[in-house]
Amino acid sequence: ISMRNALVIGNWKMNGETAANHTLVASLVESLEVSPVGSVEVGICPPAVYLHSVGLQLEGSVVSLGAQNLSEHNAGAYTGEVSAAMLRDVGCHMVIVGHSERRSLYHEDDEQVAAKTLAALRAGLKPVLCVGETLAQRESGEALDVVARQLCAAVSGLEADEFERLVVAYEPVWAIGTGKTASPEQAQEVHAHIRTVLVRVAGVAGQNVQLLYGGSVNADNAAELFAKPDIDGGLIGGASLKANDFIAICRAAA
Numbered sequence: 001i002s003m004r005n006a007l008v009i010g011n012w013k014m015n016g017e018t019a020a021n022h023t024l025v026a027s028l029v030e031s032l033e034v035s036p037v038g039s040v041e042v043g044i045c046p047p048a049v050y051l052h053s054v055g056l057q058l059e060g061s062v063v064s065l066g067a068q069n070l071s072e073h074n075a076g077a078y079t080g081e082v083s084a085a086m087l088r089d090v091g092c093h094m095v096i097v098g099h100s101e102r103r104s105l106y107h108e109d110d111e112q113v114a115a116k117t118l119a120a121l122r123a124g125l126k127p128v129l130c131v132g133e134t135l136a137q138r139e140s141g142e143a144l145d146v147v148a149r150q151l152c153a154a155v156s157g158l159e160a161d162e163f164e165r166l167v168v169a170y171e172p173v174w175a176i177g178t179g180k181t182a183s184p185e186q187a188q189e190v191h192a193h194i195r196t197v198l199v200r201v202a203g204v205a206g207q208n209v210q211l212l213y214g215g216s217v218n219a220d221n222a223a224e225l226f227a228k229p230d231i232d233g234g235l236i237g238g239a240s241l242k243a244n245d246f247i248a249i250c251r252a253a254a
């Protein structure tokens, strides 16, 4: 029997504006208040400029606030960047780290992802560390190795107690925003491998790390993915922008 709560996180990416955000958040908060999802943890990650206002709207609700990215540096001459302490200051509890779009479009490498993971943890944030293989890597049979390499690169420098706040999201690149979901069996295979690696690195603490699946999760496919033993919830992109779909996905995790 697992001690892990289910966790569903919405990644809004670069979408939203003040009025629409307000409507979306109001629907989500109201739905979860009227009909709670029990021990399922729910988070949303708006663009950085909206963190403060969305955070104020989430006050007193069960939904927690997260960011989509952070700087690995503490402060100083890093124009355009946002630090972990700033994210904490505006009410964030978590932050997505190493999303495949950051890795591919902004050239974040394993070393930078590791530094960001550490910066998040040391500031008291939960890093949601994203790992995942490309289609070419899957087709050449490298998926498990790629994911293990990305994972080890990011967690090998962590202290034992830091694993208690780590979240890992398996997001196959070929499934993100494509409408192609990994089958529950494909996802479970990788999640089981991630679990094995985590336990090897962190001992029992590795058993308690929440492992999310991400990649075209929607209201129709969420339940069968979340039913797998090592899939503790989801990181949701497109479907997190539609209140009813995101709420249905949160309910599928209950």
Ligand code: PEP
Binding pocket: 011, 171, 175, 176, 177, 178, 179, 214, 215, 216, 217, 235, 236, 237, 238, 239
């Ligand atoms: C994501 O961006 O983390 C993601 C999983 O996107 P989508 O759900 O749209 O595939």
